Every structure is written in structure tokens, then in C-alpha cells.
Amino acid sequence: xxxxxxxxxxxxxxxxxxxxxxxxxxxxxxxxxxxxxxxxxxxxxxxxxxxxxxxxxxxxxxxxxxxxxxxxxxxxxxxxxxxxxxxxxxxxxxxxxxxxxxxxxxxxxxxxxxxxxxxxxxxxxxxxxxxxxxxxxxxxxxxxxxxxxxxxxxxxxxxxxxxxxxxxxxxxxxxxxxxxxxxxxxxxxxxxxxxxxxxxxxxxxxxxxxxxxxxxxxxxxxxxxxxxxxxxxxxxxxxxxxxxxxxxxxxxxxxxxxxxxxxxxxxxxxxxxxxxxxxxxxxxxxxxxxxxxxxxxxxxxxxxxxxxxxxxxxxxxxxxxxxxxxxxxxx
Numbered sequence: 285x286x287x288x289x290x291x292x293x294x295x296x297x298x299x300x301x302x303x304x305x306x307x308x309x310x311x312x313x314x315x316x317x318x319x320x321x322x323x324x325x326x327x328x329x330x331x332x333x334x335x336x337x338x339x340x341x342x343x344x345x346x347x348x349x350x351x352x353x354x355x356x357x358x359x360x361x362x363x364x365x366x367x368x369x370x371x372x373x374x375x376x377x378x379x380x381x382x383x384x385x386x387x388x389x390x391x392x393x394x395x396x397x398x399x400x401x402x403x404x405x406x407x408x409x410x411x412x413x414x415x416x417x418x419x420x421x422x423x424x425x426x427x428x429x430x431x432x433x434x435x436x437x438x439x440x441x442x443x444x445x446x447x448x449x450x451x452x453x454x455x456x457x458x459x460x461x462x463x464x465x466x467x468x469x470x471x472x473x474x475x476x477x478x479x480x481x482x483x484x485x486x487x488x489x490x491x492x493x494x495x496x497x498x499x500x501x502x503x504x505x506x507x508x509x510x511x512x513x514x515x516x517x518x519x520x521x522x523x524x525x526x527x528x529x530x531x532x533x534x535x536x537x538x539x540x541x542x543x544x545x546x547x548x549x550x551x552x553x554x555x556x557x558x559x560x561x562x563x564x565x566x567x568x569x570x571x572x573x574x575x576x577x578x579x580x581x582x583x584x585x586x587x588x589x590x591x592x593x594x595x596x597x598x599x600x601x602x603x604x605x606x607x608x609x610x611x612x613x614x615x
Contacts, residue, residue, distance in 0.1 A: 290323040291342045291387075298337070300384070302329060305377040305391050322355070322517070326394055334394035335376060340387040346459060347580050348573075349452040352435040354517035355388040356380060360434075361516035362392075364425045364490060370418050371512045397511035401498035405508035409542045414510050415500060415531070416546025422513075423524035424551070425490035432520050442485040442522055446565065449520070450475050453572050460579020464572075465600040471572070474603055477610035478565055481558040488521035493570075496530050525559060526566040533570070534594050537563065561609045564602045571599035 293301070299310045308330045316324040316336070323339045340355050341347060359378040366372050374393040382389060405411065430445030431438035437452050439445030454468040464471065494515055503511040528537045528544070537544065539555065547553055555563075574595040578588060 291339055292323070293325075293339070298325060298327065301337070301382075301389065302327060302335075302391070304382070304384070305379060305389070306335075334396075336373065336392045336394050338390045338392070339385070340389065341580075343386040345580060348456045348460075348577060350432050350435050350437055350449060350520075351580075352432075353388070354434075355390050357432070357434045357519055358515070358517035359390060361490060361492070361519040365422055365513070365516065368421045368425050370422045371510060372516075373512050373514055395501045395512055395514075397501040397503045399498055400500040400502050401496070403502065403504065405502060405504055407508055411502070411508055411510060412531075413542040413546035413549075415495070415513075416543040416548075417550050418510060418513060419492070419495065419527045419543075420524075420547045420550035422492055423489045423527060427488040427490065427521040430488045430521050441483070442488070443479050443482040446482055446522065446569075447472075447476060447479055450569060450572070453569070453576055456576055456579065460576060462576045462579060463596075464575060465596060466603065471568075471603065474606050474610070475565060475568065478561055478606045481561045481609075482523070482565070484558060484562070485523040485525075489524050490519060491522050491524060491526050492516060492519050493526055494518040494530055495527065496533065523562060523566070525553075525562050528563065529566045529570050534598050557609075561606070564605050564609065567602045568599060568606065571595040571602065575599070 295310070295313060298313050302308060302310045306329070310327050311330055312328045314326045316326055322341070325337045327335045327337055329335055338355060338358075355378070359375060362372050362375050373395055375390060376393055377391040379385075379389045379391075381387070400411070427433075429438045430440070430442045431449060437445070437448050439448050451472060454472055457464070457468055466474075492513065494517075495513065499515045500513055501511045503509050531543055532541070537555070544553070544555075574591055578592070583591075
């Protein structure tokens with residue numbers, strides 16, 4: 285997906301950046317275009333290593349509020365995930381405020397597997413169960429504050445942090461007007477009315493919040509298995525239940541989903557009515573992101589049309605459920 289957030293570098297610039305990062309130049313470079321935000325290249329380095337380079341958006345681009353310092357969050361999340369036993373691509377170098385780029389970059393070891401989004405392997409239920417176990421391990425990592433510390437959007441409780449996240453996102457529509465199914469003030473009011481269920485969450489846990497098939501790499505050299513989970517830049521500190529939103533995007537989390545079964549092999553998880561309401565709050569947040577992020581990114585209209593339509597319809601449905609949930613008497 286083409287996006288205004290993806291900066292372009294010439295071959296000589298890529299070579300110079302690699303020399304600054306790891307001391308060797310670039311023999312060849314191929315841009316990877318599957319992502320939606322950061323510019324990404326696969327590099328063959330002069331010492332024979334294959335690497336992946338991720339660049340932050342151009343420094344003069346006004347991004348969404350929560351998108352400040354995304355690659356810094358990713359660098360931190362990669363290290364924490366690896367310590368928790370989650371398979372990730374090794375981080376070779378993280379460069380922040382690079383004096384030549386005027387931004388941040390990550391240089392990662394290239395994976396030799398394939399994106400789950402590009403193949404239809406046998407045993408997908410087993411892979412989904414394996415993914416659930418990895419997500420549970422990812423969520424065992426605890427933090428000191430809720431929200432997005434790297435972006436300055438935090439709160440002492442999960443309720444306050446999440447409402448601050450929603451408010452910041454809706455506030456971005458003042459800079460980037462976005463067609464939404466309801467006025468921003470009404471959406472905020474719906475979130476606030478349903479928010480008491482968030483008080484069940486008392487410990488900040490690391491949440492990836494972008495686990496879809498394109499961000500899961502598989503080793504298919506034998507029986508398919510998960511090689512790595514990638515693209516951790518959207519991570520935040522909050523409720524592990526939010527982890528189930530992107531793997532079930534535009535749908536629902538079924539009780540018999542192998543993802544849920546795998547998660548429960550590592551840690552207990554009960555889908556109470558209150559938990560389902562929390563899930564709906566996180567779904568609403570994701571659908572708002574999908575709609576509002578087009579402001580700074582300016583996706584090609586034809587390519588973005590399907591996402592916009594799905595996000596609008598799904599947001600409308602989930603807001604209606606949240607209204608009804610907030611009206612139910614507390615048991």
C-alpha cells in the first residue's frame with residue numbers, strides 16, 4: 285500500500301545509512317511494499333548478511349498523536365518480547381534522531397520464512413493455536429504505566445489511559461477531517477459510558493495490537509510453524525484482551541477459536557459479558573484508527589476503499605453494541 289508516510293531513499297543513501305549503522309555497505313536493495321506506514325527495504329549487506337531496514341516517516345509529516353516515536357516503541361517491544369520467549373526478528377541496530385535522516389530507523393535481521401498472508405499452509409488451526417500461545421507470552425510482560433509512554437499518552441489507570449487514547453485519536457480529526465458514522469463528541473461519550481468495565485484491568489501489560497496474517501512469518505521448510513511475529517510499533521501498555529482484535533478484524537472472537545485455546549494453554553482467560561464489552565471498546569478504537577489514519581497517509585483511493593467501507597460498517601455496529609451495553613444494569 286502506497287502511503288505519504290513512506291519516505292524514499294536512493295541507493296547511495298541506503299548504502300551510507302548501512303555504513304553508519306553496522307559499518308558495511310549495501311550490495312542490493314529491494315523495497316518491501318506490503319506495509320501500510322513505514323518505508324521498508326530488504327538489504328543484502330556487503331558482508332553477506334540479509335537485513336531489513338525500517339524508516340520513520342519524513343520529519344515534516346504531521347502524524348497522528350499516538351504515532352510519535354513508533355520505531356522507538358518497536359525497538360523496546362522487540363527486546364521485551366524476545367525475553368518473554370516470543371519469536372522475533374533480531375534487532376541489529378536502532379538509530380534514533382539520525383543526523384542525516386532527521387528521523388529514526390531500525391535495522392533487523394532478515395527472516396527466511398514467508399508471510400502468512402502470502403500462503404495458505406496446511407494445519408492453519410494448529411498455527412492459530414500456536415499464535416495464541418505466543419500472544420499470551422507477549423502479554424506476560426508488565427510495565428509501569430498504561431497507554432503510549434513514547435507518545436506521551438498515558439494514564440494512572442487503564443480507564444483513564446484508554447479514554448486519553450480515544451480522545452487523542454478523535455482530536456486528530458481536527459487536523460485531518462474524517463467522515464465518521466457519528467460526530468466525534470458522540471463517539472467519545474459512548475466510550476466514556478462503557479468505560480467502567482475497564483477498571484477490571486489493574487496491571488499494564490504489553491499488547492502488540494497489530495497481529496494480522498501479514499505480520500506473522502512462517503517457516504514452511506517442514507511442518508508449518510511460526511518463525512516470527514513482526515511490526516511491533518503499534519504496541520501499547522494495557523489490557524491483553526485487546527490482542528484479540530486485529531486477528532479477528534471485521535469479525536468476532538468465537539469461543540472455539542484455536543487462537544483462544546492456545547492463549548489459554550499459557551494463561552487463563554474468561555470471556556465474561558464485561559470482557560466482551562472491553563473487546564468492543566478496543567474494536568471501536570481500531571476501526572477509528574483505520575479511518576482517521578488516512579489523513580496523514582493519503583492512501584490511493586481505490587486501494588483504501590475496501591478498508592474504509594469495512595471499518596465504517598464495523599464501527600457503526602460496535603458503537604451500537606456499546607450503547608446497549610452501557611444501558612444494561614450492573615449485575
